[in-house]
Amino acid sequence: MNRNSIDFSENPHFQLLLKQKAQQLKIGNMPYNYRIRQLEKLKTAIEVTYRDRITEALHKDLNKPKVEAELTEIYPIISEIKFAKSNLRQWMRMQRVDTPMSMLGSSSYYIYEPKGVCLIISPWNFPFNLTFGPLVSAIAAGNSVIIKPSEMTPNSSALMAEIVTTIFREEEVTLVEGEVETSTQLLQLPFNHIFFTGSPNVGKIVMSAAAKHLASVTLELGGKSPTIIDSTANIDKAAKRIVWGKFMNAGQICVSPDYVLIDENIKEKFIEACKKWIQNYFTDQPETSDSYARIVSGKHVERLKSYLDNAQSLKAKVEIGGRVEANSKYIAPTIVSDVNEEARLLNEEIFGPILPIVTYNTLDKAITYINSKERPLALYIYSSSKKSIKQIIKKTRAGGTCINTNVIHYANHNLPFGGVNNSGIGKSHGFYGFKAFSNQRAVVKQHTFGINELLFPPYTKFKEKLAKLTIKWF
Numbered sequence: 001m002n003r004n005s006i007d008f009s010e011n012p013h014f015q016l017l018l019k020q021k022a023q024q025l026k027i028g029n030m031p032y033n034y035r036i037r038q039l040e041k042l043k044t045a046i047e048v049t050y051r052d053r054i055t056e057a058l059h060k061d062l063n064k065p066k067v068e069a070e071l072t073e074i075y076p077i078i079s080e081i082k083f084a085k086s087n088l089r090q091w092m093r094m095q096r097v098d099t100p101m102s103m104l105g106s107s108s109y110y111i112y113e114p115k116g117v118c119l120i121i122s123p124w125n126f127p128f129n130l131t132f133g134p135l136v137s138a139i140a141a142g143n144s145v146i147i148k149p150s151e152m153t154p155n156s157s158a159l160m161a162e163i164v165t166t167i168f169r170e171e172e173v174t175l176v177e178g179e180v181e182t183s184t185q186l187l188q189l190p191f192n193h194i195f196f197t198g199s200p201n202v203g204k205i206v207m208s209a210a211a212k213h214l215a216s217v218t219l220e221l222g223g224k225s226p227t228i229i230d231s232t233a234n235i236d237k238a239a240k241r242i243v244w245g246k247f248m249n250a251g252q253i254c255v256s257p258d259y260v261l262i263d264e265n266i267k268e269k270f271i272e273a274c275k276k277w278i279q280n281y282f283t284d285q286p287e288t289s290d291s292y293a294r295i296v297s298g299k300h301v302e303r304l305k306s307y308l309d310n311a312q313s314l315k316a317k318v319e320i321g322g323r324v325e326a327n328s329k330y331i332a333p334t335i336v337s338d339v340n341e342e343a344r345l346l347n348e349e350i351f352g353p354i355l356p357i358v359t360y361n362t363l364d365k366a367i368t369y370i371n372s373k374e375r376p377l378a379l380y381i382y383s384s385s386k387k388s389i390k391q392i393i394k395k396t397r398a399g400g401t402c403i404n405t406n407v408i409h410y411a412n413h414n415l416p417f418g419g420v421n422n423s424g425i426g427k428s429h430g431f432y433g434f435k436a437f438s439n440q441r442a443v444v445k446q447h448t449f450g451i452n453e454l455l456f457p458p459y460t461k462f463k464e465k466l467a468k469l470t471i472k473w474f
């Protein structure tokens, strides 16, 4: 256990890790049926036993509308479980591969074995989805797991702790509640894999901690996801989908369209269409709408307000919304134009219901602007020009892309989900999640005399010739 000769005895979570490590080979070698049962227990807990309490906890923590809680928290976990259940037998199968002629006499395959004891650290914006989603993949892959959810959504974290304690044994899955200090203590321990969802800054802390033990990491991070709208786009449909994607969960979504880059000739029309859709979804008094969430904490309200103040001090124009009510943690769906390039709104991840609109006069300039920033988690394109769509995809890099829509690529389990560099390392969902929590173990079995044995020492002239022939022909 004492990897790299570090003494962990003072660490309050060390005994828990030891307990899981002691049982991991056994748990990891349990058959397919065991993993399915574990997934079913989680499914029943979320879909039936705790369903109402989950939506209540989310309402207390984020004022999350019930339908939104069902669609963006409960549904993704249930569908992740269903997908894993229907594919797990295939995923767990030994995967035979070809063996080259130079290895005649042997055969080869690989297996997905569990990484071992894994740490899942999750954020607050979709507390259930982003904690239990990765847990599904970890269980499917046969791991033992310690979870550290966010301290910002205490009702959700406490309920998740109750669920985990009720349905799993401590050596299988445990949840540790706590603040940053708890996270720091856990990160000191030699986990086999760390799956972190959160901000790029904390992602760097997680990766440095993992490096101490050479633990592998999956980092699901955030950043600024741009949306390009070109002159050929259907403006009304674009506004309808962007307003939905941006203001769901009050903009606190990692794949939310962070800012819009729009052809300058259609800007006014687009803003008018956004006004219409905001009113349509949330009425002209969104503060009274049951369909609109709140900001998670006073600190985040202040942060968002400071972005808005800063943009306005640099002559930005609030086109729609702008109202901030600190007491009720309400920020209106807000659209801002004429934003100065130096404004914080254009340089920090917004993660809230403020949408800056930036205009461009040529598509190339929009692409250059995107490429001058960190690689985004998502890049959205609204266009009816195949040529422009192709050009944007070819000339940029991003974790994922939607064309003429946004956010929903997250919901397709057949697609890998994740960022690139600043927006993340590694992928999750479906098979990609299973893979993230597995080691692909390569196996070669020697059946008969191996032709490669002809090349064992001593290296005679004959073997030298044989080596040359091998290079030439095999």
Ligand code: NAD
Binding pocket: 121, 122, 123, 124, 125, 126, 130, 148, 149, 150, 151, 178, 179, 180, 183, 184, 187, 197, 198, 199, 200, 202, 203, 205, 220, 221, 222, 223, 253, 254, 255, 349, 351, 377, 418, 419, 424
């Ligand atoms: P965060 O990085 O502040 O916190 C995430 C987790 O890390 C929490 O459990 C927290 O307790 C812990 N943590 C915070 N500071 C820490 C530190 N110094 N050391 C160790 N652990 C620490 O993120 P957040 O505010 O909870 O979530 C918002 C961020 O997460 C945004 O950047 C968003 O884009 C990103 N996000 C990404 C995804 C994705 O799937 N890619 C999904 C949701 C959110």
